[in-house]
Amino acid sequence: DSGVTQTPKHLITATGQRVTLRCSPRSGDLSVYWYQQSLDQGLQFLIQYYNGEERAKGNILERFSAQQFPDLHSELNLSSLELGDSALYFCASSTLGSSYNEQFFGPGTRLTVL
Amino acid sequence: TQLLEQSPQFLSIQEGENLTVYCNSSSVFSSLQWYRQEPGEGPVLLVTVVTGGEVKKLKRLTFQFGDARKDSSLHITAAQPGDTGLYLCAGPYNQGGKLIFGQGTELSVKP
Numbered sequence: 001d002s003g004v005t006q007t008p009k010h011l012i013t014a015t016g017q018r019v020t021l022r023c024s025p026r027s028g029d030l031s032v033y034w035y036q037q038s039l040d041q042g043l044q045f046l047i048q049y050y051n052g053e054e055r056a057k058g059n060i061l062e063r064f065s066a067q068q069f070p071d072l073h074s075e076l077n078l079s080s081l082e083l084g085d086s087a088l089y090f091c092a093s094s095t096l097g098s099s100y101n102e103q104f105f106g107p108g109t110r111l112t113v114l
Numbered sequence: 115t116q117l118l119e120q121s122p123q124f125l126s127i128q129e130g131e132n133l134t135v136y137c138n139s140s141s142v143f144s145s146l147q148w149y150r151q152e153p154g155e156g157p158v159l160l161v162t163v164v165t166g167g168e169v170k171k172l173k174r175l176t177f178q179f180g181d182a183r184k185d186s187s188l189h190i191t192a193a194q195p196g197d198t199g200l201y202l203c204a205g206p207y208n209q210g211g212k213l214i215f216g217q218g219t220e221l222s223v224k225p
Contacts, residue, residue, distance in 0.1 A: 002156065033213075043157070043202065043215040056212045090156050101206050102147060103213060105156030 003027065004106035006091050012112045018079040021109045025072055025093030031055070032074040033094070033103060034066055038087040049074055081113045117141055118203055118216035126222045127193055135188045135219045137203030144206060146186045147213070148177055151200040193223045 045058035163179035
């Protein structure tokens with residue numbers, strides 16, 4: 001158990017819909033990262049938040065957005081869903097003070113868009 | 115452009131065999147990490163290598179960081195079915211905490 005929690009575990013929805021994925025980082029970790037993992041693209045970095053502020057952006061679509069709340073939990077919002085958005089979405093957290101940025105991953109949310 | 119290239123992409127071996135997985139880059143990394151991921155689960159950090167030429171051992175797993183800090187390898191001795199999974203190497207990209215992942219090596223160890 002990494003200490004990072006994600007809900008829900010599975011999500012099935014239809015094209016055009018909007019969903020929210022939730023992540024709680026390890027106790028004490030200020031930094032949260034979101035990744036998308038699909039069979040053809042591997043593990044792709046989406047976005048990072050540190051203590052409530054956006055820190056880095058990766059290959060995140062404009063239809064996707066995220067935020068980190070004062071209690072440090074984070075939400076990833078996916079809207080106008082398309083079939084190609086079906087993937088595993090992972091949240092990770094780290095102690096940004098670490099020089100090596102070792103990240104601890106949650107169990108993921110499997111999103112299926114029908 | 116994939117900054118970290120892993121090889122092989124797929125590996126299927128019998129229990130008891132040895133294997134090596136490679137992670138290569140044309141870029142220098144300050145450190146490299148290895149993760150193992152089981153189906154439907156999140157990646158789990160195995161080790162971080164930080165010094166060129168460094169060798170770290172984790173039971174039957176041996177990790178090496180290249181002298182020039184552009185490559186790393188993972189060697190498994192006497193593989194067991196429990197070693198089955200996706201092995202990912204990753205390295206920090208620029209400052210700020212972003213990690214770049216290799217595409218992974220899918221290992222299957224048959225009893």
